Amino acid sequence: MIMTAIDVNSDLGESVGGNPVSDDAAIIEVVSSANVACGFHSGDPHDIARTVEAAAARGVAVGAHVGYRDVPGFGRRFIDMDPAELADEVLYQIGALDALARSKGTAVTYVKPHGALYNTIVHHEEQAQAVIDGIRAFSRELPVLLLPGAVAIEKAEQAGLRAVREAFADRNYDPDGTLVSRRESDAVVSDPDAVAARVVQLARERTLLARDGSTIDIDAESLCVHGDSPGSVELARRIVDALQDAGIEIRSFL
Template identity: 60%
Template sequence: MRLDLNADVGESFGPWTVGDDAAVLGVVTSANVACGFHAGDPVALRTTCTYAAERGVVVGAQVGYRDLAGFGRRFIDMHPDELTADVIYQLGALSAMALVSGTRVAYVKPHGALYNAIVHHEAQAQAVVDAIVAVDPSLPVLGLPGSVVLERATAAGLRAVPEAFADRAYTPEGQLVPRSEPGAVLHDAAAVAARVVRLAHDGVVTAVDGSTVQVRAESVCIHGDTPGAVAMAQAVRAALEASGVELRSFAG
Protein backbone atom coordinates (compact mmCIF):
# COMPACT_ATOMS: atom_id res chain seq x y z
CA MET A 1 0.00 0.00 0.00
CA ARG A 2 1.35 3.39 -1.03
CA LEU A 3 0.35 6.95 -0.12
CA ASP A 4 1.67 10.47 -0.61
CA LEU A 5 1.86 12.93 2.28
CA ASN A 6 1.80 16.57 1.20
CA ALA A 7 1.94 19.91 3.00
CA ASP A 8 1.36 23.57 2.15
CA VAL A 9 4.66 25.45 2.50
CA GLY A 10 6.48 28.56 1.28
CA GLU A 11 3.82 30.86 2.71
CA SER A 12 6.03 33.23 4.71
CA PHE A 13 6.09 36.84 3.54
CA GLY A 14 8.67 39.50 4.44
CA PRO A 15 8.99 39.60 8.25
CA TRP A 16 6.03 37.24 8.75
CA THR A 17 6.96 33.59 9.20
CA VAL A 18 4.24 31.01 8.49
CA GLY A 19 4.97 27.50 9.73
CA ASP A 20 8.28 25.66 10.05
CA ASP A 21 8.94 24.68 6.44
CA ALA A 22 12.35 23.14 7.07
CA ALA A 23 10.93 20.76 9.70
CA VAL A 24 7.76 19.93 7.75
CA LEU A 25 9.81 19.10 4.66
CA GLY A 26 11.74 16.58 6.70
CA VAL A 27 8.54 14.55 7.07
CA VAL A 28 6.35 14.87 3.95
CA THR A 29 6.89 13.48 0.46
CA SER A 30 5.38 16.34 -1.57
CA ALA A 31 5.48 20.11 -1.03
CA ASN A 32 2.70 22.42 -2.20
CA VAL A 33 4.78 25.58 -2.55
CA ALA A 34 2.99 28.93 -2.63
CA CYS A 35 3.51 30.94 -5.81
CA GLY A 36 3.37 34.50 -4.49
CA PHE A 37 -0.28 35.32 -5.15
CA HIS A 38 -1.98 34.10 -1.97
CA ALA A 39 1.22 33.97 0.10
CA GLY A 40 4.99 33.73 -0.16
CA ASP A 41 7.59 36.22 -1.36
CA PRO A 42 10.43 35.42 -3.80
CA VAL A 43 12.92 34.65 -1.01
CA ALA A 44 10.45 32.31 0.71
CA LEU A 45 9.66 30.52 -2.54
CA ARG A 46 13.31 30.00 -3.45
CA THR A 47 14.29 28.97 0.08
CA THR A 48 11.44 26.47 0.28
CA CYS A 49 12.31 24.95 -3.08
CA THR A 50 15.91 24.59 -1.89
CA TYR A 51 14.77 22.87 1.31
CA ALA A 52 12.64 20.49 -0.75
CA ALA A 53 15.47 19.69 -3.16
CA GLU A 54 17.86 18.97 -0.29
CA ARG A 55 15.38 16.58 1.32
CA GLY A 56 14.25 14.83 -1.86
CA VAL A 57 10.71 16.18 -1.53
CA VAL A 58 8.75 16.64 -4.76
CA VAL A 59 7.69 20.24 -5.47
CA GLY A 60 4.21 21.20 -6.59
CA ALA A 61 2.83 24.63 -7.45
CA GLN A 62 0.12 25.80 -5.10
CA VAL A 63 -1.68 28.30 -7.27
CA GLY A 64 -4.35 30.60 -5.87
CA TYR A 65 -6.30 33.79 -6.24
CA ARG A 66 -4.37 37.08 -6.21
CA ASP A 67 -5.32 37.72 -2.60
CA LEU A 68 -2.40 38.33 -0.24
CA ALA A 69 -4.55 40.19 2.28
CA GLY A 70 -7.00 37.31 2.54
CA PHE A 71 -4.40 34.51 2.29
CA GLY A 72 -6.27 33.28 -0.78
CA ARG A 73 -9.26 32.21 1.28
CA ARG A 74 -11.75 34.63 -0.30
CA PHE A 75 -13.60 33.70 -3.49
CA ILE A 76 -12.91 36.03 -6.42
CA ASP A 77 -15.37 36.09 -9.29
CA MET A 78 -12.80 36.28 -12.09
CA HIS A 79 -13.21 36.02 -15.84
CA PRO A 80 -11.90 32.59 -16.89
CA ASP A 81 -9.28 34.10 -19.20
CA GLU A 82 -7.93 36.20 -16.34
CA LEU A 83 -7.75 33.19 -14.03
CA THR A 84 -5.99 31.12 -16.69
CA ALA A 85 -3.40 33.86 -17.15
CA ASP A 86 -2.90 34.18 -13.38
CA VAL A 87 -2.30 30.43 -13.02
CA ILE A 88 0.14 30.44 -15.95
CA TYR A 89 1.99 33.35 -14.33
CA GLN A 90 2.28 31.52 -11.00
CA LEU A 91 3.48 28.32 -12.64
CA GLY A 92 6.15 30.28 -14.47
CA ALA A 93 7.35 32.03 -11.31
CA LEU A 94 7.65 28.89 -9.21
CA SER A 95 9.20 26.91 -12.08
CA ALA A 96 12.05 29.42 -12.22
CA MET A 97 12.57 29.27 -8.45
CA ALA A 98 12.55 25.48 -8.54
CA LEU A 99 15.00 25.40 -11.43
CA VAL A 100 17.63 27.51 -9.69
CA SER A 101 17.11 25.43 -6.53
CA GLY A 102 17.97 22.16 -8.27
CA THR A 103 14.46 20.79 -8.65
CA ARG A 104 11.32 21.30 -10.75
CA VAL A 105 7.59 21.78 -10.46
CA ALA A 106 6.09 18.28 -10.76
CA TYR A 107 2.37 18.87 -10.12
CA VAL A 108 -0.26 21.54 -9.44
CA LYS A 109 -2.54 22.01 -6.44
CA PRO A 110 -4.96 24.94 -6.21
CA HIS A 111 -5.09 26.73 -2.86
CA GLY A 112 -7.79 27.84 -0.46
CA ALA A 113 -10.87 29.47 -1.93
CA LEU A 114 -9.84 28.52 -5.46
CA TYR A 115 -9.51 24.87 -4.41
CA ASN A 116 -12.99 24.95 -2.91
CA ALA A 117 -14.54 26.91 -5.77
CA ILE A 118 -13.47 24.49 -8.49
CA VAL A 119 -15.11 21.60 -6.73
CA HIS A 120 -18.29 22.93 -8.37
CA HIS A 121 -17.46 26.07 -10.39
CA GLU A 122 -17.20 24.78 -13.95
CA ALA A 123 -15.81 27.91 -15.60
CA GLN A 124 -13.04 28.39 -13.06
CA ALA A 125 -12.23 24.68 -13.04
CA GLN A 126 -11.80 24.75 -16.80
CA ALA A 127 -9.70 27.91 -16.55
CA VAL A 128 -7.26 26.18 -14.19
CA VAL A 129 -7.11 23.10 -16.41
CA ASP A 130 -6.51 25.28 -19.49
CA ALA A 131 -3.56 26.93 -17.76
CA ILE A 132 -1.94 23.61 -16.85
CA VAL A 133 -2.44 22.23 -20.35
CA ALA A 134 -0.90 25.37 -21.83
CA VAL A 135 2.19 25.22 -19.61
CA ASP A 136 2.85 21.48 -19.29
CA PRO A 137 0.20 18.79 -19.91
CA SER A 138 2.36 16.24 -18.09
CA LEU A 139 1.67 17.95 -14.75
CA PRO A 140 -0.81 16.09 -12.52
CA VAL A 141 -3.44 18.12 -10.66
CA LEU A 142 -4.46 17.52 -7.05
CA GLY A 143 -8.09 18.02 -6.10
CA LEU A 144 -11.03 16.87 -4.01
CA PRO A 145 -12.47 13.49 -5.09
CA GLY A 146 -15.53 13.98 -7.30
CA SER A 147 -14.69 17.61 -8.02
CA VAL A 148 -15.36 19.30 -11.34
CA VAL A 149 -11.68 20.22 -11.72
CA LEU A 150 -10.62 16.56 -11.60
CA GLU A 151 -13.31 15.67 -14.13
CA ARG A 152 -12.15 18.46 -16.45
CA ALA A 153 -8.51 17.50 -15.92
CA THR A 154 -9.20 13.91 -16.94
CA ALA A 155 -11.15 15.07 -19.98
CA ALA A 156 -8.17 17.23 -21.00
CA GLY A 157 -5.74 14.33 -20.71
CA LEU A 158 -4.19 15.44 -17.42
CA ARG A 159 -3.56 13.06 -14.56
CA ALA A 160 -6.18 13.77 -11.90
CA VAL A 161 -5.06 12.91 -8.37
CA PRO A 162 -7.71 12.68 -5.62
CA GLU A 163 -6.67 14.13 -2.28
CA ALA A 164 -7.79 13.84 1.33
CA PHE A 165 -7.10 16.12 4.29
CA ALA A 166 -5.64 14.90 7.55
CA ASP A 167 -6.42 17.99 9.62
CA ARG A 168 -9.73 19.16 8.18
CA ALA A 169 -13.25 18.09 9.13
CA TYR A 170 -15.56 16.60 6.48
CA THR A 171 -19.24 17.16 5.80
CA PRO A 172 -21.53 14.13 5.25
CA GLU A 173 -21.28 14.93 1.51
CA GLY A 174 -17.52 14.38 1.54
CA GLN A 175 -16.58 18.06 1.28
CA LEU A 176 -14.51 20.15 3.68
CA VAL A 177 -16.23 21.95 6.53
CA PRO A 178 -15.73 25.71 5.92
CA ARG A 179 -13.02 27.24 8.08
CA SER A 180 -15.56 29.75 9.38
CA GLU A 181 -17.38 26.94 11.22
CA PRO A 182 -16.31 25.50 14.61
CA GLY A 183 -14.28 22.32 14.44
CA ALA A 184 -13.25 22.80 10.81
CA VAL A 185 -9.57 22.31 11.64
CA LEU A 186 -8.41 19.33 13.72
CA HIS A 187 -5.58 19.67 16.24
CA ASP A 188 -5.27 16.33 18.08
CA ALA A 189 -2.21 14.70 16.47
CA ALA A 190 -2.96 11.19 17.76
CA ALA A 191 -6.58 11.33 16.59
CA VAL A 192 -5.56 12.72 13.20
CA ALA A 193 -2.94 9.97 12.78
CA ALA A 194 -5.50 7.25 13.54
CA ARG A 195 -7.94 8.90 11.15
CA VAL A 196 -5.40 8.88 8.31
CA VAL A 197 -4.50 5.23 8.90
CA ARG A 198 -8.18 4.33 8.63
CA LEU A 199 -8.43 6.40 5.46
CA ALA A 200 -5.42 4.65 3.94
CA HIS A 201 -6.65 1.15 4.70
CA ASP A 202 -10.44 1.48 4.49
CA GLY A 203 -10.99 4.55 2.31
CA VAL A 204 -13.33 6.23 4.78
CA VAL A 205 -13.42 9.12 7.26
CA THR A 206 -15.92 10.07 9.94
CA ALA A 207 -17.87 13.23 9.08
CA VAL A 208 -18.83 15.92 11.58
CA ASP A 209 -22.26 14.35 12.09
CA GLY A 210 -20.73 10.96 12.92
CA SER A 211 -21.56 9.37 9.59
CA THR A 212 -18.99 7.44 7.56
CA VAL A 213 -17.90 9.01 4.29
CA GLN A 214 -16.00 7.23 1.52
CA VAL A 215 -12.90 9.16 0.46
CA ARG A 216 -10.61 7.76 -2.22
CA ALA A 217 -7.23 9.45 -2.08
CA GLU A 218 -3.72 9.04 -3.47
CA SER A 219 -2.39 11.90 -1.37
CA VAL A 220 -3.12 13.27 2.10
CA CYS A 221 -2.57 16.93 3.03
CA ILE A 222 -1.37 18.44 6.29
CA HIS A 223 -1.46 22.23 6.41
CA GLY A 224 1.96 23.64 7.22
CA ASP A 225 0.44 26.76 8.81
CA THR A 226 -1.66 24.81 11.32
CA PRO A 227 -0.35 25.09 14.92
CA GLY A 228 1.53 21.90 15.77
CA ALA A 229 1.86 20.95 12.10
CA VAL A 230 5.30 19.37 12.51
CA ALA A 231 4.26 17.11 15.39
CA MET A 232 1.09 16.19 13.53
CA ALA A 233 2.98 15.34 10.34
CA GLN A 234 5.42 13.21 12.33
CA ALA A 235 2.58 11.38 14.07
CA VAL A 236 0.77 10.72 10.80
CA ARG A 237 3.90 9.45 9.06
CA ALA A 238 4.85 7.18 11.95
CA ALA A 239 1.34 5.73 12.18
CA LEU A 240 1.12 5.10 8.45
CA GLU A 241 4.49 3.38 8.28
CA ALA A 242 3.69 1.30 11.36
CA SER A 243 0.52 0.11 9.61
CA GLY A 244 2.45 -1.00 6.54
CA VAL A 245 1.84 1.99 4.27
CA GLU A 246 4.75 3.08 2.06
CA LEU A 247 5.07 6.84 1.80
CA ARG A 248 6.04 8.07 -1.64
CA SER A 249 5.11 11.09 -3.75
CA PHE A 250 2.54 10.38 -6.47
CA ALA A 251 4.58 12.65 -8.74
CA GLY A 252 8.06 11.36 -7.88
Protein backbone atom coordinates in the same frame (compact mmCIF):
# COMPACT_ATOMS: atom_id res chain seq x y z
CA MET B 1 -8.38 -2.58 0.10
CA ILE B 2 -5.07 -1.75 1.80
CA MET B 3 -2.73 0.81 0.31
CA THR B 4 0.96 -0.05 0.41
CA ALA B 5 1.93 3.59 0.00
CA ILE B 6 0.47 7.07 0.18
CA ASP B 7 1.79 10.52 -0.59
CA VAL B 8 1.94 13.06 2.24
CA ASN B 9 1.88 16.71 1.16
CA SER B 10 1.94 20.07 2.92
CA ASP B 11 1.35 23.73 1.97
CA LEU B 12 4.67 25.53 2.27
CA GLY B 13 6.59 28.58 1.00
CA GLU B 14 4.04 30.98 2.49
CA SER B 15 6.46 33.09 4.55
CA VAL B 16 6.89 36.77 3.67
CA GLY B 17 9.84 39.00 4.50
CA GLY B 18 11.47 36.31 6.59
CA ASN B 19 8.45 36.07 8.89
CA PRO B 20 7.67 32.33 9.01
CA VAL B 21 4.15 31.04 8.52
CA SER B 22 5.35 27.49 9.08
CA ASP B 23 8.58 25.62 9.81
CA ASP B 24 9.14 24.58 6.21
CA ALA B 25 12.52 22.95 6.83
CA ALA B 26 11.08 20.69 9.53
CA ILE B 27 7.95 19.78 7.57
CA ILE B 28 10.02 18.94 4.49
CA GLU B 29 11.82 16.31 6.56
CA VAL B 30 8.63 14.24 6.86
CA VAL B 31 6.53 14.87 3.72
CA SER B 32 6.98 13.48 0.20
CA SER B 33 5.43 16.45 -1.66
CA ALA B 34 5.58 20.21 -1.03
CA ASN B 35 2.80 22.49 -2.29
CA VAL B 36 4.77 25.71 -2.64
CA ALA B 37 3.07 29.11 -2.69
CA CYS B 38 3.55 31.16 -5.84
CA GLY B 39 3.27 34.65 -4.33
CA PHE B 40 -0.37 35.33 -5.14
CA HIS B 41 -1.88 34.34 -1.78
CA SER B 42 1.39 34.47 0.17
CA GLY B 43 5.14 33.98 -0.11
CA ASP B 44 7.87 36.15 -1.57
CA PRO B 45 10.53 35.12 -4.10
CA HIS B 46 13.33 34.74 -1.54
CA ASP B 47 11.36 32.68 0.95
CA ILE B 48 9.85 30.58 -1.84
CA ALA B 49 13.35 29.93 -3.21
CA ARG B 50 14.54 28.77 0.21
CA THR B 51 11.66 26.32 0.42
CA VAL B 52 12.23 24.80 -3.02
CA GLU B 53 15.95 24.54 -2.27
CA ALA B 54 15.17 22.56 0.89
CA ALA B 55 12.77 20.36 -1.05
CA ALA B 56 15.38 19.72 -3.74
CA ALA B 57 17.98 18.77 -1.13
CA ARG B 58 15.73 16.08 0.30
CA GLY B 59 14.19 14.87 -2.98
CA VAL B 60 10.71 16.12 -2.08
CA ALA B 61 8.42 16.77 -5.07
CA VAL B 62 7.61 20.44 -5.70
CA GLY B 63 4.06 21.43 -6.61
CA ALA B 64 2.72 24.84 -7.61
CA HIS B 65 0.19 25.97 -4.99
CA VAL B 66 -1.74 28.37 -7.22
CA GLY B 67 -4.46 30.64 -5.89
CA TYR B 68 -6.43 33.83 -6.25
CA ARG B 69 -4.40 37.07 -6.21
CA ASP B 70 -5.45 37.91 -2.64
CA VAL B 71 -2.63 38.38 -0.16
CA PRO B 72 -4.79 40.25 2.42
CA GLY B 73 -7.27 37.36 2.48
CA PHE B 74 -4.57 34.68 2.25
CA GLY B 75 -6.38 33.36 -0.81
CA ARG B 76 -9.31 32.18 1.26
CA ARG B 77 -11.93 34.49 -0.31
CA PHE B 78 -13.82 33.71 -3.50
CA ILE B 79 -13.11 36.07 -6.40
CA ASP B 80 -15.51 36.21 -9.33
CA MET B 81 -12.96 36.32 -12.14
CA ASP B 82 -13.11 36.29 -15.90
CA PRO B 83 -12.10 32.69 -16.82
CA ALA B 84 -9.50 33.80 -19.36
CA GLU B 85 -7.84 36.03 -16.75
CA LEU B 86 -7.88 33.23 -14.19
CA ALA B 87 -6.27 30.84 -16.67
CA ASP B 88 -3.52 33.40 -17.35
CA GLU B 89 -2.90 33.91 -13.64
CA VAL B 90 -2.64 30.16 -13.03
CA LEU B 91 -0.15 29.84 -15.88
CA TYR B 92 1.83 32.84 -14.60
CA GLN B 93 2.13 31.35 -11.11
CA ILE B 94 3.32 27.97 -12.33
CA GLY B 95 5.92 29.60 -14.57
CA ALA B 96 7.27 31.82 -11.79
CA LEU B 97 7.63 28.95 -9.34
CA ASP B 98 9.18 26.69 -11.96
CA ALA B 99 11.84 29.31 -12.69
CA LEU B 100 12.79 29.49 -9.01
CA ALA B 101 12.68 25.70 -8.68
CA ARG B 102 14.96 25.17 -11.67
CA SER B 103 17.46 27.63 -10.24
CA LYS B 104 17.67 25.33 -7.21
CA GLY B 105 18.02 22.09 -9.15
CA THR B 106 14.42 20.93 -9.17
CA ALA B 107 11.19 21.73 -11.08
CA VAL B 108 7.43 21.98 -10.68
CA THR B 109 6.06 18.45 -11.05
CA TYR B 110 2.38 18.92 -10.13
CA VAL B 111 -0.20 21.59 -9.25
CA LYS B 112 -2.50 22.02 -6.28
CA PRO B 113 -4.96 24.94 -6.13
CA HIS B 114 -5.04 26.83 -2.83
CA GLY B 115 -7.78 27.82 -0.42
CA ALA B 116 -10.89 29.38 -1.92
CA LEU B 117 -9.86 28.46 -5.45
CA TYR B 118 -9.47 24.80 -4.45
CA ASN B 119 -12.96 24.79 -2.94
CA THR B 120 -14.54 26.84 -5.73
CA ILE B 121 -13.55 24.39 -8.46
CA VAL B 122 -15.32 21.58 -6.66
CA HIS B 123 -18.57 22.95 -8.17
CA HIS B 124 -17.80 26.03 -10.32
CA GLU B 125 -17.56 24.77 -13.91
CA GLU B 126 -16.11 27.90 -15.54
CA GLN B 127 -13.38 28.44 -12.97
CA ALA B 128 -12.56 24.73 -12.94
CA GLN B 129 -12.08 24.84 -16.69
CA ALA B 130 -9.98 28.00 -16.39
CA VAL B 131 -7.65 26.39 -13.84
CA ILE B 132 -7.20 23.33 -16.04
CA ASP B 133 -6.64 25.54 -19.10
CA GLY B 134 -3.91 27.44 -17.27
CA ILE B 135 -2.17 24.24 -16.17
CA ARG B 136 -2.40 22.65 -19.62
CA ALA B 137 -0.96 25.77 -21.22
CA PHE B 138 2.19 25.20 -19.17
CA SER B 139 2.39 21.43 -19.58
CA ARG B 140 0.22 18.44 -20.39
CA GLU B 141 2.32 16.34 -18.02
CA LEU B 142 1.50 18.01 -14.67
CA PRO B 143 -0.84 16.06 -12.37
CA VAL B 144 -3.40 18.11 -10.41
CA LEU B 145 -4.24 17.55 -6.73
CA LEU B 146 -8.00 17.90 -6.24
CA LEU B 147 -10.82 17.09 -3.84
CA PRO B 148 -12.61 13.82 -4.70
CA GLY B 149 -15.88 14.56 -6.49
CA ALA B 150 -14.72 17.94 -7.78
CA VAL B 151 -15.93 19.01 -11.21
CA ALA B 152 -12.31 19.96 -11.86
CA ILE B 153 -11.42 16.26 -11.88
CA GLU B 154 -13.66 15.73 -14.89
CA LYS B 155 -12.23 18.82 -16.59
CA ALA B 156 -8.66 17.63 -15.95
CA GLU B 157 -9.27 14.16 -17.31
CA GLN B 158 -11.02 15.55 -20.38
CA ALA B 159 -7.93 17.69 -21.02
CA GLY B 160 -5.65 14.67 -20.71
CA LEU B 161 -4.25 15.66 -17.31
CA ARG B 162 -3.90 13.24 -14.42
CA ALA B 163 -6.21 14.07 -11.52
CA VAL B 164 -4.84 13.02 -8.12
CA ARG B 165 -7.48 12.77 -5.41
CA GLU B 166 -6.53 14.21 -2.05
CA ALA B 167 -7.67 13.86 1.56
CA PHE B 168 -6.97 16.09 4.56
CA ALA B 169 -5.60 14.66 7.78
CA ASP B 170 -6.73 17.42 10.13
CA ARG B 171 -9.85 18.79 8.43
CA ASN B 172 -13.42 17.80 9.13
CA TYR B 173 -15.70 16.74 6.29
CA ASP B 174 -19.38 17.27 5.60
CA PRO B 175 -21.40 14.15 4.68
CA ASP B 176 -21.24 15.09 0.98
CA GLY B 177 -17.44 14.76 1.03
CA THR B 178 -16.67 18.49 0.99
CA LEU B 179 -14.52 20.18 3.62
CA VAL B 180 -16.19 21.90 6.55
CA SER B 181 -15.78 25.65 6.06
CA ARG B 182 -12.99 27.28 8.05
CA ARG B 183 -15.63 29.68 9.32
CA GLU B 184 -17.05 26.77 11.36
CA SER B 185 -15.65 26.03 14.82
CA ASP B 186 -15.09 22.35 14.04
CA ALA B 187 -13.34 22.83 10.68
CA VAL B 188 -10.06 21.47 12.05
CA VAL B 189 -9.54 18.23 13.98
CA SER B 190 -7.14 19.22 16.76
CA ASP B 191 -6.76 15.95 18.70
CA PRO B 192 -3.49 14.29 17.53
CA ASP B 193 -4.76 10.81 18.46
CA ALA B 194 -7.91 11.33 16.40
CA VAL B 195 -5.91 12.62 13.42
CA ALA B 196 -3.53 9.63 13.59
CA ALA B 197 -6.47 7.22 13.65
CA ARG B 198 -8.10 9.01 10.71
CA VAL B 199 -5.06 8.73 8.45
CA VAL B 200 -4.64 5.04 9.16
CA GLN B 201 -8.34 4.48 8.43
CA LEU B 202 -7.95 6.40 5.18
CA ALA B 203 -4.92 4.40 4.08
CA ARG B 204 -6.39 1.04 5.03
CA GLU B 205 -10.05 1.46 4.14
CA ARG B 206 -10.19 4.56 1.91
CA THR B 207 -12.88 6.00 4.16
CA LEU B 208 -13.19 8.79 6.72
CA LEU B 209 -15.81 9.82 9.27
CA ALA B 210 -17.78 12.96 8.46
CA ARG B 211 -18.67 15.55 11.12
CA ASP B 212 -22.06 13.87 11.67
CA GLY B 213 -20.45 10.47 12.28
CA SER B 214 -21.33 9.00 8.89
CA THR B 215 -18.72 7.17 6.83
CA ILE B 216 -17.67 8.69 3.51
CA ASP B 217 -15.61 7.05 0.77
CA ILE B 218 -12.40 8.89 -0.16
CA ASP B 219 -10.26 7.15 -2.74
CA ALA B 220 -7.24 9.38 -2.15
CA GLU B 221 -3.67 9.02 -3.39
CA SER B 222 -2.36 11.93 -1.35
CA LEU B 223 -2.83 13.14 2.21
CA CYS B 224 -2.45 16.81 3.18
CA VAL B 225 -1.02 17.88 6.53
CA HIS B 226 -1.13 21.61 7.20
CA GLY B 227 2.13 23.33 8.02
CA ASP B 228 0.62 26.53 9.46
CA SER B 229 -1.46 25.02 12.27
CA PRO B 230 -0.30 25.12 15.93
CA GLY B 231 1.93 22.12 16.61
CA SER B 232 1.96 21.27 12.91
CA VAL B 233 5.47 19.79 12.88
CA GLU B 234 4.72 17.44 15.77
CA LEU B 235 1.39 16.50 14.18
CA ALA B 236 3.04 15.78 10.83
CA ARG B 237 5.57 13.52 12.52
CA ARG B 238 2.79 11.78 14.43
CA ILE B 239 0.88 11.18 11.20
CA VAL B 240 3.90 9.74 9.41
CA ASP B 241 4.75 7.53 12.39
CA ALA B 242 1.18 6.22 12.52
CA LEU B 243 1.21 5.38 8.82
CA GLN B 244 4.59 3.69 8.96
CA ASP B 245 3.61 1.72 12.07
CA ALA B 246 0.62 0.47 10.07
CA GLY B 247 2.94 -0.68 7.28
CA ILE B 248 2.11 2.20 4.92
CA GLU B 249 5.04 3.65 2.95
CA ILE B 250 5.30 7.43 2.54
CA ARG B 251 5.96 8.00 -1.16
CA SER B 252 5.20 10.63 -3.79
CA PHE B 253 2.33 9.85 -6.16
CA LEU B 254 4.53 10.79 -9.14
